[in-house]
Amino acid sequence: MKRLLLAIVTVLFLGNITAFAxxxxxxxEPAFWWVGMKSPKLQLLVHGxxxxxxxxxxxxxxxxxxxxxxxxxxxxxxxxxxxxxxxxAGEFDILFKKGKKTAVSYKYQLLEREEGSAERIGFTPKDVxxxxxxxxxxxxxxxxxxVAGLKEQVDRSDSNGRHGGDIQGMINSLDYIADMGxxxxxxxxxxxxxxxxxxxxxxxxxxxxxxxGRYGSNEEYQKLSRLAKxxxxxxxxxxxxxxxxxxxWWMKDVPSVDxxxxxxxxxxxxxxxxxxxxxxxxxxxxxxxxxxxxxKTMPDLNQRNEFMATYLIQNAIWWIxxxxxxxxRVDTYPYSDAEFLAEWTGRVxxxxxxxxxxxxxxxxxxxxxxxxxxxxxxxxxxxSNLPSLMxxxxxxxxxxxxxxxxxxxxxxxxxxxxxxxxxxxxDPGNLVIFPDNHDMARIFDQVERDYDLxxxxxxxxxxxxxxxQIYYGTEILAKSDAGGDxxxxxxxxxGGWEGDQINAFTGEGLSDQEKDAQAFMxxxxxxxKTSDVIHNGKLMHYAPELGIYSYFRYSDAGKVMVILNxxxxxxxxxxxxxxxxxxxxxxxxDIISGKTYSLNGSFEVPARSxxxxxxx
Numbered sequence: 001m002k003r004l005l006l007a008i009v010t011v012l013f014l015g016n017i018t019a020f021a022x023x024x025x026x027x028x029e030p031a032f033w034w035v036g037m038k039s040p041k042l043q044l045l046v047h048g049x050x051x052x053x054x055x056x057x058x059x060x061x062x063x064x065x066x067x068x069x070x071x072x073x074x075x076x077x078x079x080x081x082x083x084x085x086x087x088x089a090g091e092f093d094i095l096f097k098k099g100k101k102t103a104v105s106y107k108y109q110l111l112e113r114e115e116g117s118a119e120r121i122g123f124t125p126k127d128v129x130x131x132x133x134x135x136x137x138x139x140x141x142x143x144x145x146x147v148a149g150l151k152e153q154v155d156r157s158d159s160n161g162r163h164g165g166d167i168q169g170m171i172n173s174l175d176y177i178a179d180m181g182x183x184x185x186x187x188x189x190x191x192x193x194x195x196x197x198x199x200x201x202x203x204x205x206x207x208x209x210x211x212x213g214r215y216g217s218n219e220e221y222q223k224l225s226r227l228a229k230x231x232x233x234x235x236x237x238x239x240x241x242x243x244x245x246x247x248x249w250w251m252k253d254v255p256s257v258d259x260x261x262x263x264x265x266x267x268x269x270x271x272x273x274x275x276x277x278x279x280x281x282x283x284x285x286x287x288x289x290x291x292x293x294x295x296k297t298m299p300d301l302n303q304r305n306e307f308m309a310t311y312l313i314q315n316a317i318w319w320i321x322x323x324x325x326x327x328x329r330v331d332t333y334p335y336s337d338a339e340f341l342a343e344w345t346g347r348v349x350x351x352x353x354x355x356x357x358x359x360x361x362x363x364x365x366x367x368x369x370x371x372x373x374x375x376x377x378x379x380x381x382x383x384s385n386l387p388s389l390m391x392x393x394x395x396x397x398x399x400x401x402x403x404x405x406x407x408x409x410x411x412x413x414x415x416x417x418x419x420x421x422x423x424x425x426x427d428p429g430n431l432v433i434f435p436d437n438h439d440m441a442r443i444f445d446q447v448e449r450d451y452d453l454x455x456x457x458x459x460x461x462x463x464x465x466x467x468x469q470i471y472y473g474t475e476i477l478a479k480s481d482a483g484g485d486x487x488x489x490x491x492x493x494x495g496g497w498e499g500d501q502i503n504a505f506t507g508e509g510l511s512d513q514e515k516d517a518q519a520f521m522x523x524x525x526x527x528x529k530t531s532d533v534i535h536n537g538k539l540m541h542y543a544p545e546l547g548i549y550s551y552f553r554y555s556d557a558g559k560v561m562v563i564l565n566x567x568x569x570x571x572x573x574x575x576x577x578x579x580x581x582x583x584x585x586x587x588x589x590d591i592i593s594g595k596t597y598s599l600n601g602s603f604e605v606p607a608r609s610x611x612x613x614x615x616x
Contacts, residue, residue, distance in 0.1 A: 001405045004295060008420060013111070016028075016031070016106055016107040016108065016109075016168055017512055019404045020237060022402065023048065023049070023050070023051070023054065023096070023098075023103035023104050024048050024049070024104060024250075025046060025047070025048040025051065025096070025104050026046075026047050026048045026049075026249075027046070027047040027104075027249065028044060028045070028046050028047070029044070029045045029208070029209055029311070029315075030042075030044070030209060030314060030315070030318045031273070032108065032109040032111060033083070033108075033109075033110055033111070033128050033318075034087075034089075034110065034111045034112070034113045034321055034533060035062075035083065035087045035088065035089050035110050035111070035112065035113070036112075036113045036118075037083070037113070037317075037321075037351060038118065038350060038351050039347070039350070039351065039378065040082050040083050040084060040085065041066070041078050041080065041083075041125070042059060042080070042082075042083060042314070043078055043079065043081070043082070043307070043310045043311075043314065044077075044078070044079040044080075044081065044094075045076070045078060045307070045311055046076065046077040046078070046096075047075055047076055047250070047253070048075060048104070049075055050072040050074050051074070051075055051076065051077050051096065051104075052070045052071075052073075052075070052076065052077055053098060054076065054077070054096035054097060054098055054103050054104065055068070055080050055096070055097050055098075055574060056068060056077065056092070056094055056095065056096050056097075057095045057096075057097055058092055058093065058094045058095065058108075059092065060087075060090070060092035060600055061087070061088070061092065062083065062088065063081055063082070063083055063084070063087060063092065063110070064081070064082050065079060065080070065081060066080040066081065066082045067079075067080040068080070069307070071255045071256045071307070072110060072255075072256045072257065073253065073254065073255050073256060075253055075255075078307050079094075081256070081383055083110065083196070085487060086214050087108075087110065089110050089111055089112045089356065090108055090109075090110060091107055091108060091109045091110070092107070092108055092110075093105050093106065093107055093108070094106045094107075094108050096353040100389070105228045108325060113321065114321075114324060115191070117321060117324075117352075118351065118352060118353075118583065119353075119354055120320075120324070120325075120326070120352055120353070120354060120355060120472075121325045121326070121354045121355075121358070122234075122326055122354060122387075123184050123218075123234060123236060123326055123327040123356045123358075123467060124356065124430075124468050124535070125429055125430070125465070125466065125534075125535050125536065126465065126529075126535040127183040127184045127234065127467055127470040128179075128181065128182050128183055128184070128462065128467075128468045128469070128470065129182070129184045129185065129186045129236060129432070129467065129470070130177055130185045130186070130470055130472060131172065131184040131185075131186045131187075131188075131434075131437060131438060131467065131469055131470065131471045131472060132167050132183070132185055132186070132187050132188065132472045132473065133165075133188045133200075133201070133291075133438050133490045134166065134167070134169070134187055134188060134202075134215055135162055135163050135164070135165045135166075135171065135200040135201075135214075135215075135490075136163055136165050136188060136200075136204075136472075136490045136491060136492050136493065136496075137165045137169055137170060137472055137493050137496055138165055138166075138169025138172060138173050138175070138493060138495075138496035138497075139163070139164040139165050139166060139496060139497050139498075140166055140167070140168030140169030140170070140171060140172045141168040141169070141216070142164065142498075144166055144214055144215070144216060145162075145164040145216075146211060147213040147214050149210070149213075150192075150194050150214060150553065150562055151168065151194055151195065151196050151199070151247075152194075152195065152196065152197055152199045154214075156492070156497075158487075159250060159481075159485055159487030159488045160197075160198050160200070160486075160487040161184075161197075161198075161200065161487075162199065162200045162214060163200065163265065163492055163497075164214075164497070164585065165215075165222045165492075165493075165496060166214065166215045166216055166228065167190070167211070167215050167216035167223075167224050168216060168219060168220065169496060170185070170187070171220075171223065171224050171227055172192065173496075174227055174228055174231050175231070176505050177228075177231075178231040178232060178233055179522075180475065180518075180521070180522050180525055181521075181522055181524075181525025181526040181528065181529055182470070182525065183232055183234065183262075183529065184231065184233060184234040184235070184236055184326055184327065185228060185233060185234075185235060185236065185240065186236040186327075186329050186469065187235070187236070187237070187238060188201065188202050188203075188238050189201075189202030189203055189205065189209065189238045189239075189240065189331075190202060190206065190211050190212060190221060190237075190238075191205045191207060191211060191212060192206045192207035192210045192211070192213070193205060193209060193212055193245055194206040194207075194210040194212075194245070194247050195245050195246070195247050195297060196247070197331040197579075199245075200487075201438075201462070201486075201490075202238070202246030202508075203240055203243075203298070203331060204243075204244070204246070204247075204297055204298055205240055205244045205245050205248065206244070206245040206247045206248045206249065207249065208244075208311075208315045209315065210350060216443075218322070221323055221576060222322065222323055222324075224341060225323045225324045225325065228322065229324065229326075229412070234325075234326025234327065235323065235324070235325055235326055236325065236326060236327040236328065236329055236331050237319055237320075237323070237325050237328050237329070238328075238331060238452070239316060239319075239325075239328050239329065239331065239368070240328050240330075240331045240332070241301070241303070241312055241330060241331075241333075241340075241344065242294070242300065242301060242331070242332045242336045242343075243293065243294055243298040243299060243300050243301055243335075244298070244299055244301060245297065245298065245299075246296065246297040246299055248299075251299060251434050255307065256303075256305065258302050258305050259291075259301075259302060259305060260269075260299045260300060260301065260309060261290075261293070261299075261300040261301070261302045262291055262292075262293070262300070266293050266296045267288070267291065267292050267293060267300075268288075268292055268293065269289060269292030269294055269300070269335070270285065270288045270289045270292060271289070272288075272289050273289065273334050273335075273361065273362075273368065274363070274365075274368055275289050275318040276290075276334055276338060276365070276371075276449070276616055277368060277371050277379075277380070279379070279380075284287065289335075290335070290337065294332070294335075297401070300335075301336075302337075302582025303336055303337040303340035303341075303344075304337050304339075304340065305322045307383065308361065309340050309343065309344070312340075312344060313343070313344050313347045313348070316328065316344070316348050317347070318349055318350060318508055318564060320348070320351075320355070326356075327355065327356045327357065327358065328348070328355075328356075328357045328358070329357075329358050329360065329430040330357060330358070330359045330360060330386075331360055331361075331385070332358030332360060333360050333361050333372060333389075334359075334361050334372065338382060341372075341386070342382075342383060342384055342385050345357055345374075345384070345385035345386045345387075346385040349385055350388070353615065356385075356387050356388055356430070357386060357387055357388060358388035358390060358432045358467075359372055359386050359388070359389050359390070360389075360390050361390065361392070362390075362392050362439075363391055363392060364392055364393045364396040364397075365393065366393045366418070366421040366422075366424050366425070367421075367424055369379050369389050369390075369391070369392065369393060369425075370389075370424040370425045370426070371384070372384050372386050372389055372485065373386060373387070373388070373389055373424060373425055373426050373427060373430075374386055374387055374427075374502030375425045375426030375427060376424075376425070384483040387427070387430055388430045388432055388467070389431055389432070390431070390432050390434070390437075390469075391431040391432060391433045391434070391466060393418055394415075394418055394419065394431075394433055394464075394466075395414045395434055395435065395577030397414050397417075397418035397419075398415055398435070398457060398460055399443075399446045399457075400414045400415075400460075401413075401414045401415035402447050402453045402456060402457060402566070403446075403447055403448060403453070403525070405568070406544075406546075406547050410566070411544065411547070411548070412548075412566070413543075413544055414543055415549065416543060417551065418542060419541060422465075427468060428465055428466065430466070430467065431465075431466045431467070432466060432467045432469050433461055433464055433465075433466040433467065433468055433469070434469040434470070434471070435457045435458065435470070435471075435474060436470065436471050436472050436474060437459050437469070438471060438486075438489075438490055439486070440489075441480040441489060442471070442473070442474065442477075442478050442479055442480040442486075443457050443458075443474060444474075444477045444478065444479060445479055445480050449479075449515060451477075451517070452608035452609065453566075453608075454477065454517070455517075455520060455609075455610055456564050456566070456609075456610045458520065458521055459524065459562065459563075459564065459592075459610035459612060460525065460610075462521075462524050462525065462528055462534075462560045463528075463534060463553065463560065463612060464539075464551075465522075465553075470521070472493055473491060473493055473504075474521075475504075475515050475517060475518045475521045475522070476494070476504050476510060476514045476517060476518050477513065477517045478491055479491075493520075494509070494510075495508075496501075504518070505564040520588060520592070523592065524591070524592065524612070527591045527612075532555065532557040532558075533553050533554060533555050533557050533558045533559065533560050534553055534560065536555055536557070536561070537553040537554050537555040537557070537558075537559075538553070538554055538555060539551060539552070539553060540552045540554065540580070540581060542577065543579065546567070546571065547565065547566045547567040547571070548563065548564070548565050548566075548567070548571055549563075549564045549607070550562065550563045550564070550566075550573075550574070550578075552578075552581045558612055558614065558615065559585070559614075559615040560612060560613065560615065561578070561581070561582075561588055561611070561612075561613040561615055562610070562611065562612055562613075563605050563610065563611045564610050565605045565606070565607065565608065565609050565610070566608065567607055567608065568607055568608060569607050570604050570605060570606050570607050571604070571605045571607075572602050572603075572604055572605075573602060573603055573604070573605055574599075574601070575599050575600065575601060575603070577603060581615075582599055582615070584616065585599055585615045585616065586598065586599055586600060587599060587615075588613030588615045588616065589613065589614050589616065590611050590612060590613055591612045592610070592611070592612055597611075599615070
């Protein structure tokens, strides 16, 4: 009789799941949560064959089941929990019953929050972000280059293949990052991307709660955040709300026909982002943009589905709490449903009022970009909760200003006039500014490999209003492929792999110019860390004249004058023009060269140079 019972009743151990007979849970997300969150609500996505036939029950002080939702697919249950304010951390069984019998049991954990978690400070203008494509930075653990069960294997000879960079590599490089003067790292997506090919970039998520095994583990990601924080470096997570990967587990068994836009069938996105703000746009154009897919391997998520929306909101909060994040960067921000975006950012910022989130709206039109910033009064009444955006308009104008001849309407005037559009933004000081990123040619190439222009771009980025971001390798004049191959512009960082002949960490094999660029940036970055006037100061700029563009950052803490000279000859600067700023100030010390300049009457700015003068 005992043998018969053992044959009939099978006990399976899958994480916290105990299953009996034929019922089992394949996924329960989020797998655990925390007590003391501002919102008492938590929705569990439960996936398993015919799980909707079962009724969930639990018995734990301070926790109750508020609602159970069933959808068209019987393999899903959505269980809404209420967690009271004073609930104690601990664990309890969620019993999934059929009649009076328990078919599946899941041991759920509620954890204590880290002290001060709710008040965590996000990235601010005090910071400079170091943007890393992890697969291409440093291979710190060769043993995880290939992982059993994950489709794509390492092939460093393929520019679009996986090269082996990982979390351990970033951990190993924290001293370099901190010594350079960076105070935050924005890492391109690390979540599992179990796609057949072209998976290294990370933007085709196949598991929203799991770090890709070829990068490491969830625990290693936690460790990276903790060790970085010890060195004064925050961790910013790259989040994709618009789409997932075609190999995501739910694509094989979607909860409902409206889980993915266009009923799960591929429809090409038009990428015409301005249809959102266009008063004259047709509904059809708006639908083809908002519901279209990036590519066939990136199914477009339908955030109008209430369960999808809640899933994505909770996932962001889970990672902030779990990893102690200092910020989030949201990929392809305007591609998601606009009302959902307002709710998503609102819910995250409600939990973490001092946090920061930056969205990617790749438009060179500041009227389009500013639409998405919190506090902006929009023509259509749309209210955003997004604190920050990537300043693509300023980046584009900076490159044009550096590379175009000084004629009316081009050159410095382009940059001057773009900055004058700041009145469109609610908070221009909270924008993220940058010379290049992971989706565009390297700045050294954008300025036609002119080293003097490169240095002006770096000076401008690190002294202008906003929060600077520098792409890994930009400090050593990294170059991109002329053919536009993204895999080649996301080049391996030299010295990140055993046997590399060039090593940017030690300087071995770098050219004199590359070493100089690295030292140049390091000097400015470490000065910037201590400059309150750059962090918090106001801005006054002067209309360009004769190839010279100049501006001041100023506050009660002091003044800094920045002068950019594109001319092939030295230029005389007459200080009378700057009487508003220089009244009573006699000298300025260039933080790059260390030279002191007299500000009485006039002074000479070297040809094709940038000065950063601390005014005395």
